[in-house]
Amino acid sequence: xxxxxxxxxxxxxxxxxxxxxxxxxxxxxxxxxxxxxxxxxxxxxxxxxxxxxxxxxxxxxxxxxxxxxxxxxxxxxxxxxxxxxxxxxxxxxxxxxxxxxxxxxxxxxxxxxxxxxxxxxxxxxxxxxxxxxx
Amino acid sequence: xxxxxxxxxxxxxxxxxxxxxxxxxxxxxxxxxxxxxxxxxxxxxxxxxxxxxxxxxxxxxxxxxxxxxxxxxxxxxxxxxxxxxxxxxxxxxxxxxxxxxxxxxxxxxxxxxxxxxxxxx
Numbered sequence: 001x002x003x004x005x006x007x008x009x010x011x012x013x014x015x016x017x018x019x020x021x022x023x024x025x026x027x028x029x030x031x032x033x034x035x036x037x038x039x040x041x042x043x044x045x046x047x048x049x050x051x052x053x054x055x056x057x058x059x060x061x062x063x064x065x066x067x068x069x070x071x072x073x074x075x076x077x078x079x080x081x082x083x084x085x086x087x088x089x090x091x092x093x094x095x096x097x098x099x100x101x102x103x104x105x106x107x108x109x110x111x112x113x114x115x116x117x118x119x120x121x122x123x124x125x126x127x128x129x130x131x132x133x134x
Numbered sequence: 135x136x137x138x139x140x141x142x143x144x145x146x147x148x149x150x151x152x153x154x155x156x157x158x159x160x161x162x163x164x165x166x167x168x169x170x171x172x173x174x175x176x177x178x179x180x181x182x183x184x185x186x187x188x189x190x191x192x193x194x195x196x197x198x199x200x201x202x203x204x205x206x207x208x209x210x211x212x213x214x215x216x217x218x219x220x221x222x223x224x225x226x227x228x229x230x231x232x233x234x235x236x237x238x239x240x241x242x243x244x245x246x247x248x249x250x251x252x253x254x255x
Contacts, residue, residue, distance in 0.1 A: 105188035
C-alpha cells in the first residue's frame with residue numbers, strides 16, 4: 001500500500017500562542033526565584049522523580065569515580081540498573097548506553113561543577129533576539 | 135545540501151521527520167551557541183514520532199537549574215535515517231552544534247541567502 005505523505009510545515013509564526021506564554025512564564029520564574037524547587041520542568045509527569053533518581057545514583061556511586069578526571073563530559077545513567085556511560089556529549093552517551101540497556105529511562109547529567117551553560121543562555125537569548133520575548 | 139535560507143537575522147533550515155502518518159517538515163533556527171542536537175517546544179514534540187529517553191538537567195547562566203525532557207527521534211538526512219536527540223524547551227525550534235558536528239555549515243548572511251550543510255571531506 002502506498003502511503004500518502006501528509007506534509008506539514010511548522011514555522012515559528014504558526015506555533016501556538018500557548019508556547020509563547022510558556023516561554024514568558026519560564027523566563028519570569030527563572031529570574032525571580034533561582035532555586036531547585038522553582039526549576040522549570042517541561043516533561044512527562046514523572047520527570048522530576050527520574051531526575052532525582054539519576055542524581056542520587058550519581059552522587060552515591062559515580063561522583064567519586066568520575067570527578068575530577070572527567071569533568072566537562074556527560075554521563076548517561078540507566079536509572080533502573082545504575083549502569084552508565086560517559087560521553088563527550090549527551091547524544092553519544094545515551095546512545096552508547098542504549099545499546100546495553102534498550103529499555104527504561106536514562107538520565108543525563110554533566111560531570112563536575114556546574115558551569116555556565118551556553119546552551120540555555122543562547123536559547124533564552126534567541127527569544128529576545130527574535131522579538132518573541134520583550 | 136541546501137536546506138534553508140537566512141531570514142530575519144538568522145540562518146534557518148528545514149528538516150524532515152518521517153512518521154507513520156507522513157512526513158513532518160519543521161523549520162529550525164541554526165543556533166551555534168546551542169550545544170545540543172535539536173530543541174523544540176512541547177507542541178512540536180507531541181507531533182513527532184519520538185520516544186522518551188529521560189531527564190536532561192542543565193543550568194542557566196544565572197545558576198538556575200533547568201530540567202528538560204529528552205527524546206529520541208529520526209530525521210531524514212540526505213535520504214537516510216539519522217537518530218537525533220530532541221530536548222523539549224519552550225523556544226522556537228533550534229538546531230545546535232552537536233547536530234552539525236563533523237559537517238560544514240555555509241551561510242550566506244544576507245536576507246534570503248542560502249544555508250547549506252555539506253561534508254568536510
